């Protein structure tokens with residue numbers, strides 16, 4: 001019996017910046033096909049680096065993979081450049097949006113679809129984006145830099161969708177946005193996923209992430225210290241501590257004591273539980 005097929009897998013990846021800074025320490029993570037997986041963790045935990053090694057952009061930031069491998073489906077992509085990884089359907093929405101503020105909304109979207117050769121799929125992708133974000137259709141001729149933070153985040157996600165990703169990587173999309181806008185973004189992520197795109201959602205806002213995700217991982221100092229179904233993590237005392245943002249970091253609790261009960265998470269068992277529930 002085989003586990004659910006994986007859209008993306010990070011197999012014990014270690015990464016560093018220069019000689020001194022270790023950012024990932026044998027990090028392991030799986031994104032089942034069609035899932036929304038959340039990665040939680042404090043500032044500096046390695047969340048962004050994890051996304052960079054998936055999208056191949058770590059080198060642009062002076063990073064280096066020192067061990068492990070990343071797979072899209074069965075294909076190893078660990079050493080590939082970002083363009084090749086994009087061609088495999090892995091698209092990252094970077095931290096801080098990074099839209100082209102002098103270009104219009106429409107021009108930003110066109111940049112996102114630039115590698116889509118056939119015009120029909122480009123048109124379809126654009127229709128999907130305007131359908132998800134009507135505000136972008138309304139504002140299509142406006143300069144992106146003049147839009148609100150929330151609208152810019154929507155544009156950044158829309159631009160990524162123009163490449164029709166198989167896996168969408170989102171780096172803290174809720175950062176700095178008002179609660180109502182955060183809710184809209186969460187809703188859109190759910191909808192994007194419902195339409196068939198697997199999603200990896202990096203968040204410091206655990207409440208948002210666990211509300212949207214099916215499975216979640218907690219990163220600390222480059223290590224996965226906890227993982228499991230989002231519904232279970234939501235009830236774990238350690239996560240509640242993270243919610244409140246006080247108390248000792250999870251690692252202190254996890255490193256010396258017994259391994260966390262929730263990890264390693266068994267996807268096969270989870271799939272069995274799901275099908276049992278369904279029947």
Ligand SMILES: Nc1ncnc2c1ncn2[C@@H]1O[C@H](COP(=O)(O)OP(=O)(O)O)[C@@H](O)[C@H]1O
Nearest residue numbers: 017021023042043044045046047048049061062
């Ligand atoms: N471009 C970089 N050069 C050097 N060190 C970096 C760089 N980017 C991140 N780091 C370091 O790597 C570690 C992990 O950072 P990061 O992946 O950005 O964490 P997070 O996204 O969880 O805040 C931190 O110690 C951070 O200071």
Ligand SMILES: [Mg+2]
Nearest residue numbers: 047048049095
């Ligand atoms: Mg980050």
